[in-house]
Amino acid sequence: MKFDNHTLILLRRSPLFRALEPSQFNALVDTARLYTLNEGELLFRQGDPLNEVFVNIKGFVKLFRLTPNGDEKVVDIIVPGSSFAEAVLFMGGRQYPVHAVALKPATVVGINAVQYEQMLRSSVDVCFGMMGLMSRRMHWLLNEVDRLTLHNATFRLVIWLLEARCSDPTCNRIALDVPKHVVASRLSIKPETFSRILKRLANHQLISVNDQHIDLLDVAMLEEMIRVEL
Amino acid sequence: MKFDNHTLILLRRSPLFRALEPSQFNALVDTARLYTLNEGELLFRQGDPLNEVFVNIKGFVKLFRLTPNGDEKVVDIIVPGSSFAEAVLFMGGRQYPVHAVALKPATVVGINAVQYEQMLRSSVDVCFGMMGLMSRRMHWLLNEVDRLTLHNATFRLVIWLLEARCSDPTCNRIALDVPKHVVASRLSIKPETFSRILKRLANHQLISVNDQHIDLLDVAMLEEMIRVEL
DNA sequence: GGCCTTAGTTGATCTGGGTCAAGGTGCTCA
DNA sequence: TGAGCACCTTGACCCAGATCAACTAAGGCC
Numbered sequence: 135m136k137f138d139n140h141t142l143i144l145l146r147r148s149p150l151f152r153a154l155e156p157s158q159f160n161a162l163v164d165t166a167r168l169y170t171l172n173e174g175e176l177l178f179r180q181g182d183p184l185n186e187v188f189v190n191i192k193g194f195v196k197l198f199r200l201t202p203n204g205d206e207k208v209v210d211i212i213v214p215g216s217s218f219a220e221a222v223l224f225m226g227g228r229q230y231p232v233h234a235v236a237l238k239p240a241t242v243v244g245i246n247a248v249q250y251e252q253m254l255r256s257s258v259d260v261c262f263g264m265m266g267l268m269s270r271r272m273h274w275l276l277n278e279v280d281r282l283t284l285h286n287a288t289f290r291l292v293i294w295l296l297e298a299r300c301s302d303p304t305c306n307r308i309a310l311d312v313p314k315h316v317v318a319s320r321l322s323i324k325p326e327t328f329s330r331i332l333k334r335l336a337n338h339q340l341i342s343v344n345d346q347h348i349d350l351l352d353v354a355m356l357e358e359m360i361r362v363e364l
Numbered sequence: 365m366k367f368d369n370h371t372l373i374l375l376r377r378s379p380l381f382r383a384l385e386p387s388q389f390n391a392l393v394d395t396a397r398l399y400t401l402n403e404g405e406l407l408f409r410q411g412d413p414l415n416e417v418f419v420n421i422k423g424f425v426k427l428f429r430l431t432p433n434g435d436e437k438v439v440d441i442i443v444p445g446s447s448f449a450e451a452v453l454f455m456g457g458r459q460y461p462v463h464a465v466a467l468k469p470a471t472v473v474g475i476n477a478v479q480y481e482q483m484l485r486s487s488v489d490v491c492f493g494m495m496g497l498m499s500r501r502m503h504w505l506l507n508e509v510d511r512l513t514l515h516n517a518t519f520r521l522v523i524w525l526l527e528a529r530c531s532d533p534t535c536n537r538i539a540l541d542v543p544k545h546v547v548a549s550r551l552s553i554k555p556e557t558f559s560r561i562l563k564r565l566a567n568h569q570l571i572s573v574n575d576q577h578i579d580l581l582d583v584a585m586l587e588e589m590i591r592v593e594l
Numbered sequence: 595g596g597c598c599t600t601a602g603t604t605g606a607t608c609t610g611g612g613t614c615a616a617g618g619t620g621c622t623c624a
Numbered sequence: 625t626g627a628g629c630a631c632c633t634t635g636a637c638c639c640a641g642a643t644c645a646a647c648t649a650a651g652g653c654c
Binding site (some may be wrong): 186201224255261265275280282284285 | 498511
């Protein structure tokens with residue numbers, strides 16, 4: 135077996151593959167490549183021609199853009215189980231629109247793009263899975279635009295706190311598995327400002343922060359903050 | 365004939381319909397509805413359940429979001445020939461993610477969503493057309509995020525100037541068919557600032573502004589501005 | 595004609611968040 | 625074990641763009 139069981143389960147669960155026949159799934163997995171990335175290692179560069187679509191298995195991958203003068207904006211942080219770069223398949227030019235590097239040692243599966251496109255061509259159901267995925271991503275991007283323009287830094291940070299806590303809703307802890315400055319960039323906040331806002335929230339007894347995690351002490355109040363617009 | 369020839373041509377050219385068989389196209393058009401909107405009239409509200417996908421025929425439609433306290437962000441200005449709300453089809457919930465109102469007296473065709481989905485189910489080619497469209501929209505949204513976070517107001521305005529001029533590349537005139545404050549909101553700039561930046565560019569002999577249009581006097585210089593980061 | 599109302603401009607002033615600078619703290623690697 | 629480095633924090637200051645306010649100009653409409 136090319137991949138371990140855990141990897142196969144994550145792949146099978148991905149919205150990319152959910153609608154595939156087992157035989158199709160196996161065919162894709164057969165030609166898939168496993169990438170083992172060191173911390174900071176580049177997976178692809180913005181502008182590179184696309185020939186694979188990726189699913190993250192372990193670690194974190196940051197997708198980001200750069201200005202000519204080196205400023206960086208982290209567009210997304212990819213967690214295990216999530217796919218990325220799928221939507222690029224359908225764009226003229228087929229170039230990755232962002233850079234991708236591993237934030238921690240990471241393992242990522244690369245799916246052959248041409249072959250995946252053939253699978254899509256073979257089944258409307260698979261297409262619908264893809265369209266659902268793309269639609270959710272668009273909605274997410276729209277929310278990003280909304281938050282960047284209509285809301286301030288504190289608001290964005292609080293939203294992130296509420297959305298990032300471990301899926302279990304009784305759990306009010308956010309693990310800081312990626313450096314704070316990366317989260318800051320994801321939220322379009324400078325590290326200094328990020329640090330100050332966290333401190334202010336902690337002073338108000340809303341959260342408590344340490345090196346490994348952030349605890350939400352007063353979820354109701356945090357939710358109120360974003361409801362009434364800070 | 366339900367729609368005039370001009371309308372049918374615009375519909376047929378839309379990426380939504382390009383891959384449809386003539387019979388499918390006709391079936392959709394048969395059940396489509398024509399909306400004649402007055403200036404300021406609402407087409408749909410954010411949160412409304414989706415039952416139609418739209419193609420703008422005449423006039424301009426603004427898509428926007430509101431904060432609880434009434435601040436508005438114009439997400440997009442839809443020009444004749446463009447479709448909107450297609451991607452919502454594939455989202456759980458199926459609610460419009462933005463408000464839509466006419467900026468001028470406008471005519472818009474509403475396509476039955478359920479019926480359109482059936483057409484998609486019947487043909488992978490039509491699905492690929494849709495995925496191409498969605499992919500382009502996502503890329504556009506990603507660029508929006510990029511511009512909002514990595515670039516300043518002047519940069520965004522200049523980009524808009526260069527992209528908004530009449531498709532003819534020898535034409536260096538931008539028609540101001542929508543109020544300036546709407547364009548400003550589209551660019552996430554306040555009207556006062558928008559006005560000041562235009563004035564500054566005009567003082568530098570880069571553009572000239574009057575009530576109906578903006579002329580680009582020095583395209584090369586404007587392009588240089590966005591290349592070297594203002 | 596007179597009178598709202600809406601859009602736009604311009605000036606004066608304010609401020610959220612960025613920038614710059616100076617430590618602190620812990621990791622890695624020799 | 626300590627030099628080097630990356631990350632984070634904190635303070636002082638700054639600035640692009642927002643806000644506030646006053647004014648002009650151009651419709652629509654009785």
